[in-house]
Amino acid sequence: METIQSILASRLAAAAGDTGGIAVTVQSAQDTRFGDYQSNIAMQLAKPRRANPRQLAMEIIAKLQVDDLCETPEIAGAGFINFRLKPAAVIAHFTALAADDHLGVPSVPQRRIVIDFSSPNVAKPMHVGHIRSTVLGDALARIARFLGHDVITDNHIGDWGTQFGMLLVAWKTILNKDALDRDPIGELERIYKAQNELCKTDPRQLDAARGELVKLQDGNEENDAIWKEMRRLSQVQFDEIYSRLGIHFDRTYGESFYRYMLRDVVNELYHSGTARESDGALCVFSDDSLPERDDPFLIKDENGWKPAPAIVRKADGASNYTTTDLATLKLRVGFLPRTTDKPCTTDEFFRPDEIIYVTDGRQQLHFRQLFAIWRRWQPESTAKLSHVWFGSIMGEDGKPFKTRSGDTVKLGELLDEAEERAFTTVTEKSPEMPEAERREVARIVGIGAVKYADLLPNRQSDYVFSWDKMLSFQGNTAPYLQYSYVRIRSIFRKGGIDPASVRPAAGAEHSTANNAATLAEPGELSLAKKLAQFGEVVPMILDDHRPNLLCNYLYELAGAFHSFFESCPVLKAVESARSTRLLLCDTTARVLAKGLDLLGIGVPERM
RNA sequence: GUCCCCGUAGUUCAACGGAUAGAACGCUGGUUUCCUAAACCGGUGAUGUGGGUUCGAUUCCCGCCGGGGACACCA
Structure with a gap:
């Protein structure tokens, strides 16, 4: 509508x-x-x-x-x-909205969008640095799908690269099998760090790592099996985290998937003249098509503008992440299969209109270079390439968020703490609730609080991580919005009313005359107007990839609901007003739940 | 050094070039025989600095000050 x-x-x-x-x-x-x-x-x-x-x-x-x-x-x-x-127009629109499955969100021309986000590394624990990409990317995917877009989410995991040389040496020499059974990722992390230290002092260790890496790349069976096992163990960890976060990926190809394309990509870049050799490496330089200050391949020093090339093949012959990203781009733009479970014909390739990369802001130069190389290499490509970047998460001391001992905060432990803190609060507020339910509520509230705290600030801002703020029931937080929803559900429970029974039939916008609704109270009218804005806010989010607009809207909606609820009795109201108010309540609950769902956040029925 | 981002109330965050800069926390005053007071209704208080463009600038442009990040073989 x-x-x-x-x-x-x-x-x-x-x-x-x-x-x-x-x-x-x-x-x-x-x-x-x-x-x-x-x-x-x-x-x-x-x-x-x-x-x-x-x-x-x-x-x-x-x-x-x-x-x-x-x-x-x-x-x-x-x-x-x-x-x-006019109040009559508000009533008509509100009634139509209440009958609409999409709650007034208009359908937009469908586009095909690939969203690349999260991207954790094999053999390393997921940590706080992965939150923003993961939560933001998932929210954008959910919102795009709700608007009717055709979306493929792709987790481009770091499962290929020089670090596996060291990991292979370490696996063969210092691995503790028992520790690996108990805590696979912890042990992989330990041996990687230990091996890294050895390499710093002993050049022979570096040579060994290079040797193992070459064997892996050449298809050595033993190394390939070890690499696959590291990948498998890591995926178990990823799956556990994503399951807790309620996040699904359509694809998890990873960097290794593209390794057989790299040689051809490099050759094409060379033969098309996009890249040329410099100091033994193959590099892309400026083509002077842009003003100097906008050119991602130039940098200025005291003597003027100097080349800042992007390397696509290192002097030792190996590729780097620019090469992998170009190969990935080539596959995604031209040959990304729509399904993964069967071979597909040409017209079943996905061919996206837009590819969105969700990474932190430090990679801006990389993506500017990547996109520029792509345009020169594949000038006929019309796919829109978007780098959706975000700022850092800071501790309350204003420095990058770390544990007290200065280590990176592991994502699993962070989610544990969120749930534990939420559990304490729920137990305090609702001691009569059975423990199993309190655990479930704490899970929804704790995870929701972390996600919401991450989505609320403008994505480009750095923000300060604060348990107390995100888990507070006061202010613009997930628990406050969830509480608003719960309070509405409580009205229907108390009145013994099925929410579906108060909803108008589909197509009700054509028969508003039958609806005796009046919105006489200011609280009713402003709530109905606020509900009408849901359909105006959601499409705006994708313009600049800013889910925080939805957070702010939901907070305003909850505020409008509470004001209404404070001044307008629902169950005790006389008929006509009562059914209108029940419908306002139900529609508010649906918009809150849907809005939170679009952010990847759930709602409990009680809390 | 060059480029990118940031600088808004005591604090943490908002604000497609629009009207008197909006919230929350803090501080402070009030509201409950009534559907979850985990709430609601008030008060307090801010655009780093100097220019420019515009009918209109927190927003765009230039300078300065302060903070963070990126800048050739890591990703």
């Missing part, structure tokens, strides 16, 4: 006439005293038309047909056009 915002925008566009390419936009008003929606179009058009903005606004309003939706639009300030919705 269409949003009120888009209806107003198209009516306004019709009244404004030729805007010379200026988009006619309507936004929800920041302050209710300006009405519900506002547009700046008169001010934007005033200059090119050499008109007085307020005069122009008056002319636009004179042609504008919106009396089915709002009161006569008002002109304010320098030329703002303000819209105030």
Whole structure:
């Protein structure tokens, strides 16, 4: 269904006439005293038309047909056009929304999107550094799917590279089998660190590592078996974490999947002239097509601009991650199979319109170079390439988030602590609840709190990790939103009412006359208006890949609900008002649950 | 050094170039014979600095100050 915002925008566009390419936009008003929606179009058009903005606004309003939706639009300030919705229009929209499976979120033209996120490394524990990519990528995938896009999520795990030389040497010499059985990842981490130390002092150890790496790459059976075992053990860990987080990947190809493509990629880059040799390495240099300061292959020092090439084949002949990323890109753009369980024909390849990489901001230069190389190498490719980057998680001391002893925080342990802290609170607040249920509630609340804390800040901001803040029931947190949902569920339990029974039948927007609803109370009206904005907020998120917009919306919705609930009795209300209020409650609960679900966060029925 | 990001209330975070910069915590005043007070309703208090573009700048451009990050064979 269409949003009120888009209806107003198209009516306004019709009244404004030729805007010379200026988009006619309507936004929800920041302050209710300006009405519900506002547009700046008169001010934007005033200059090119050499008109007085307020005069122009008056002319636009004179042609504008919106009396089915709002009161006569008002002109304010320098030329703002303000819209105030008629209660009848709010009721009609709210009723249609309540009958809509998509809760008023419009369908958009379908695009095919690959989302590459999480990307943990084999033989290493997942740690706090993986949270943002994992949580953000999953939320974007869920939101894109809800909007109707065709999405493939791909976990590009680090399962290939020079570190396996050292791991293989260590596996053969210092591995403790018992320790490996007890704690596989811990033992792999231990032997890697130990071997790394040995290599620092003993050049023969480095040679040994190189030797084992070459054998692995040449297909040596023993090394291949060890590598596969390390991969398997790591995947067990990944699966456990992803299961706790409720995250699913359509693909987990990993870097090793592309290793047979690397030679061809390098050859193509060389023969197409994209890359050339320098100091024994094969490099991509600037092609001077961009202004110097925008060129990802240039860097300036005191003597002027100098080359900052991207290396696609090291002097020793090995490839690096740029090469792997190019191979990955080539497969994803042209030959990514739609399904993994059967061979597919040409028209079953995925061929994405967009590929989204979710990584931290430190990789910006890498992706700028990667995308630039791709454009030069494959100029006919039209796929949109997006690097969705994010800031760091800091400790309360303002430095990168670490344990007290200065180690990286392991993701599994972090989730344990979140659940444990949530369990303590739930036990405190609801001691009568059976322990099994308290555990389950603590799981939903604890995991939700961690995810929400991560999604709430603008993704490009660094943020401070605070257990107390994220698990608080006050303020913009997951527990507060979950509590809002629970409180609504409690109303229906108390009244012995099936929520489905208060919902209008599908298509109810055509028969609003049958609905005796009135939204006489200010709390009712503002809640209904806030519900109508769900469909306006969700599509905006993908424009800049910013799920925090949804967090802020849900928080405002919960606030609107609590205000309504404070001033409007539900179960004790007289009929007509009672059923309208029950529907407001139910719809709020559905939007809260759906909104949280889009962020990858669950809701308990009680807490 | 060059490039990227950041600098907003005591603190932690918001704000498609729009109106009187919005929350939470903190501090502070109030609300419960009533559907979960894990709540609600008030008060307090901020755009680092100097220019520029614009009808309008936290937002865009330039300088300065302060913080973080990236910059040839790690990913």
